[in-house]
Amino acid sequence: MQEFYNETFLNAQKQLDHVAQLMNLDAGVHERLRYPRKALIVSVPIKLDNGQTKVFSGYRVQHDQTLGPTKGGIRFHHEVNLGEVAALAMWMTWKCALLNLPYGGAKGGVCCFPEEMSVNEMERLARRYTTEILSMIGPEKDIPAPDMYTNENTMAWIMDTYSNFIGYAVPGVVTGKPVSVGGSLGRKEATGRGVAHTVKMALEKLQLGKDEPTAAVQGFGNVGSITAKYLHQQGIRVVAVSDVQGGVYSAKGLDIPRLLSYVAERGTVVGFDDLDTIENKDVLELEVDILVPAALANVITEHNADRIKCKILAEGANGPVTPEADLILQNKGIFIIPGILANAGGVVVSYFEWVQDIQHLFWSEEQVNEKLGYLMGRAFEEVYQVSTNKKVDNRTAAMMIGVGRVASAKMLRGLYP
Numbered sequence: 001m002q003e004f005y006n007e008t009f010l011n012a013q014k015q016l017d018h019v020a021q022l023m024n025l026d027a028g029v030h031e032r033l034r035y036p037r038k039a040l041i042v043s044v045p046i047k048l049d050n051g052q053t054k055v056f057s058g059y060r061v062q063h064d065q066t067l068g069p070t071k072g073g074i075r076f077h078h079e080v081n082l083g084e085v086a087a088l089a090m091w092m093t094w095k096c097a098l099l100n101l102p103y104g105g106a107k108g109g110v111c112c113f114p115e116e117m118s119v120n121e122m123e124r125l126a127r128r129y130t131t132e133i134l135s136m137i138g139p140e141k142d143i144p145a146p147d148m149y150t151n152e153n154t155m156a157w158i159m160d161t162y163s164n165f166i167g168y169a170v171p172g173v174v175t176g177k178p179v180s181v182g183g184s185l186g187r188k189e190a191t192g193r194g195v196a197h198t199v200k201m202a203l204e205k206l207q208l209g210k211d212e213p214t215a216a217v218q219g220f221g222n223v224g225s226i227t228a229k230y231l232h233q234q235g236i237r238v239v240a241v242s243d244v245q246g247g248v249y250s251a252k253g254l255d256i257p258r259l260l261s262y263v264a265e266r267g268t269v270v271g272f273d274d275l276d277t278i279e280n281k282d283v284l285e286l287e288v289d290i291l292v293p294a295a296l297a298n299v300i301t302e303h304n305a306d307r308i309k310c311k312i313l314a315e316g317a318n319g320p321v322t323p324e325a326d327l328i329l330q331n332k333g334i335f336i337i338p339g340i341l342a343n344a345g346g347v348v349v350s351y352f353e354w355v356q357d358i359q360h361l362f363w364s365e366e367q368v369n370e371k372l373g374y375l376m377g378r379a380f381e382e383v384y385q386v387s388t389n390k391k392v393d394n395r396t397a398a399m400m401i402g403v404g405r406v407a408s409a410k411m412l413r414g415l416y417p
């Protein structure tokens with residue numbers, strides 16, 4: 001199935017092959033997990049504000065549905081392609097299984113430049129894309145959510161478009177919606193909250209929490225900014241953050257609450273407090289205790305891995321470290337919290353949102369956060385135990401748990417017909 005081959009997909013496959021060998025995974029199950037179960041490519045034509053028509057490429061990939069309906073975000077980004085979406089769908093399968101959520105993995109996206117589009121154009125794009133993938137999604141089939149450059153507004157449009165086709169309101173078709181249309185309290189903050197939670201647990205395990213630890217965050221979208229907020233609240237000195245336009249650095253630590261208001265107004269961290277600027281790629285190489293790549297995939301490769309100086313690397317993004325770089329970082333003794341664990345808070349609260357929508361019964365923010373903390377804490381402990389007992393790195397341990405759960409369910413269900 002060479003259609004899926006690109007760097008990110010081959011990296012995801014390589015990670016699976018590695019753990020399959022270590023676990024002595026059944027060859028048939030391994031083969032079935034190496035490719036997505038279903039993939040759809042669609043043309044998404046919309047009228048631009050200037051009256052012209054433009055056609056975008058859209059994708060939805062469902063990797064595996066052994067444990068339940070498929071789940072995963074939709075991204076609007078100019079680097080979206082079939083292979084990347086397939087890799088992200090595969091990671092969602094392991095992430096959901098690791099957190100014990102009754103889902104398989106999926107992902108979707110539209111290749112476009114969202115920064116250059118108006119809100120109206122984005123709405124038309126979201127609605128037409130939803131129409132094109134309509135046969136694939138549904139609360140019992142496949143449940144999209146936000147990802148890069150999509151947000152709760154996008155989810156409201158998707159929910160509305162789907163509901164119009166069905167004939168009544170179906171809030172459970174997407175998660176990450178605004179609270180007023182069936183969203184969950186705490187969902188918007190969930191991914192960043194989860195990242196910060198795993199960092200806290202790592203600091204405890206490594207006994208690094210006593211002095212004021214330092215952190216750098218690359219990417220200041222939903223995940224990066226909320227992570228910075230909670231790291232700051234946990235008493236961690238965040239010395240650098242960056243977004244697509246550039247970064248800011250202060251050895252004394254950034255005033256994160258004020259920075260968040262600044263970004264809400266200006267749309268970028270650049271220019272904050274007239275601080276020293278730092279290039280996006282240099283944020284990764286700072287001498288800090290904690291590094292959080294929270295932007296794109298493949299930002300740490302064999303070319304810069306030996307210059308990474310953190311002690312804990314928490315993957316806010318999906319797939320920021322290539323397999324080659326992973327080995328270099330492990331040899332340096334860096335404690336990596338893999339994305340399928342570190343950034344799982346988002347899909348955990350998505351699961352809570354879906355459950356609330358199906359039951360028409362809504363929880364308080366305290367209930368959501370408490371349950372999130374419990375699931376993240378349990379998964380972190382499980383990964384830590386497997387990594388210690390089997391003497392493997394955290395990513396391998398996390399994948400062994402996730403892949404193992406999917407594989408044993410596959411064995412029990414058997415192969416149809």
Ligand code: GLU
Nearest residue numbers: 072073145147346347350
């Ligand atoms: N896009 C997020 C992720 O990569 C969230 C997915 C979801 O909530 O379904 O985990």
